[in-house]
Amino acid sequence: MGQGATEQFDLAVVGAGVIGLACAKAAARRGKRVVVIDRDAQANGASVRNFGFITVTGQAAGDMWAWARRSADLWADLAEQAAIPILHRGMVMAARRPESVTVLEAFLKTDMAEECRWLDANGLAALRPELAAGEHLGALYSPHELRVESREAIPRFAAWLEQSQGVTFKRQTSVTGVETGRVHTTEGIIWADAVVVCPGDELVTLFPDRLADLGVTRCKLQMLRLANPGYRLNGGVMSDLGLIRYSGYADLPQAQALKARLLAEQGDHLANGVHLIVVQSADGSLVVGDSHHYAPTPDPFSHQTVDDLILKEFAAVFGGPAPAVLERWVGTYAYAADRDVVIDEPAPRVRLVTVTTGAGASVSLALGEDVISDFI
Numbered sequence: 001m002g003q004g005a006t007e008q009f010d011l012a013v014v015g016a017g018v019i020g021l022a023c024a025k026a027a028a029r030r031g032k033r034v035v036v037i038d039r040d041a042q043a044n045g046a047s048v049r050n051f052g053f054i055t056v057t058g059q060a061a062g063d064m065w066a067w068a069r070r071s072a073d074l075w076a077d078l079a080e081q082a083a084i085p086i087l088h089r090g091m092v093m094a095a096r097r098p099e100s101v102t103v104l105e106a107f108l109k110t111d112m113a114e115e116c117r118w119l120d121a122n123g124l125a126a127l128r129p130e131l132a133a134g135e136h137l138g139a140l141y142s143p144h145e146l147r148v149e150s151r152e153a154i155p156r157f158a159a160w161l162e163q164s165q166g167v168t169f170k171r172q173t174s175v176t177g178v179e180t181g182r183v184h185t186t187e188g189i190i191w192a193d194a195v196v197v198c199p200g201d202e203l204v205t206l207f208p209d210r211l212a213d214l215g216v217t218r219c220k221l222q223m224l225r226l227a228n229p230g231y232r233l234n235g236g237v238m239s240d241l242g243l244i245r246y247s248g249y250a251d252l253p254q255a256q257a258l259k260a261r262l263l264a265e266q267g268d269h270l271a272n273g274v275h276l277i278v279v280q281s282a283d284g285s286l287v288v289g290d291s292h293h294y295a296p297t298p299d300p301f302s303h304q305t306v307d308d309l310i311l312k313e314f315a316a317v318f319g320g321p322a323p324a325v326l327e328r329w330v331g332t333y334a335y336a337a338d339r340d341v342v343i344d345e346p347a348p349r350v351r352l353v354t355v356t357t358g359a360g361a362s363v364s365l366a367l368g369e370d371v372i373s374d375f376i
């Protein structure tokens with residue numbers, strides 16, 4: 001194309017986080033000419049700050065669980081094609097309280113328990129000896145989860161789209177406006193038959209009124225990387241606190257009794273939205289979190305009191321002190337109290353898509369497929 005000529009795309013994607021990349025992948029797979037536009041030089045948002053934990057079990061019943069279930073398979077396929085290592089698979093949801101056991105027993109009777117199973121204390125100690133000192137009554141085992149190192153996986157996903165799927169990337173380019181057929185950027189206008197805006201938690205630049213009407217705000221999370229404890233976890237670990245946070249369990253009536261007990265015993269954890277996820281990296285270090293604080297502009301600081309709550313839960317679950325903290329960071333994602341996903345049509349042939357709960361990586365690839373197949 002000669003200098004000054006106008007490039008025309010079938011689809012422009014605003015945002016090179018995991019949701020934007022998922023939409024780009026789905027459109028490229030259909031043979032469409034796709035451009036992805038992002039203000040940053042490389043992915044820097046929630047998509048690289050998360051656990052890289054592609055979870056299925058525990059997602060909200062309905063669309064979220066179905067998207068997560070399909071996405072896990074799509075992630076396994078993408079990992080192979082884009083040379084993204086899968087660091088471990090599966091998850092144990094360990095229970096230290098009888099009320100947690102009751103929630104998990106109820107969960108195991110739902111359709112979402114497909115291929116999951118109950119482990120008694122001996123079964124858990126056999127599968128995850130690292131938890132043997134943690135005084136657990138048992139655990140739910142789920143085989144569906146995958147773990148990738150997001151800070152490496154997302155750049156590889158983008159590179160694969162660019163090099164193998166012919167997707168064009170325009171980085172360090174801020175999008176200032178979107179209308180049907182065109183995208184206004186700091187580098188000029190980009191013409192595209194269709195546009196998908198995947199802004200993550202950037203809520204005030206594009207279609208701010210729509211996002212405000214839908215009650216979208218932001219959630220801040222604190223995260224830790226701990227030193228290699230000397231064992232291989234070989235799967236994600238969660239605990240009782242997760243049972244009142246993840247809708248797949250928390251929406252069960254049995255979760256109310258657990259919530260009451262946790263409020264009495266771990267009120268500070270609940271007040272700071274702390275629950276436990278532990279995953280392991282290739283070098284043996286553990287990624288551990290997290291907390292949840294909600295505000296339109298959350299403060300950017302990691303608070304020691306909150307980290308201490310996370311580490312305290314780690315110590316209870318593993319039955320001993322946590323390894324040294326190597327790294328601390330915060331992340332934010334879009335949040336809405338009454339919906340898990342926004343899929344809006346702010347103009348003809350324009351979609352606005354953001355995941356408003358902390359599960360965007362888990363549902364991304366199937367969500368991208370559905371968004372694209374619906375209008376391209």
Ligand SMILES: Cc1cc2nc3c(=O)[nH]c(=O)nc-3n(C[C@H](O)[C@H](O)[C@H](O)COP(=O)(O)OP(=O)(O)OC[C@H]3O[C@@H](n4cnc5c(N)ncnc54)[C@H](O)[C@@H]3O)c2cc1C
Nearest residue numbers: 015017018019039045047050051175200331359360361362
């Ligand atoms: C700490 C943390 C832990 C998490 N853990 C998990 C987990 O284990 N599993 C899971 O499934 N989910 C997890 N999540 C949630 C998940 O990471 C998010 O739901 C997901 O990454 C959101 O992806 P996104 O593409 O919408 O947003 P982002 O990754 O934030 O990407 C949005 C992109 O849009 C760009 N952008 C926005 N506006 C413009 C504009 N006007 N012009 C140009 N570019 C623009 C930004 O620069 C950014 O690159 C976690 C989130 C956090 C913060």
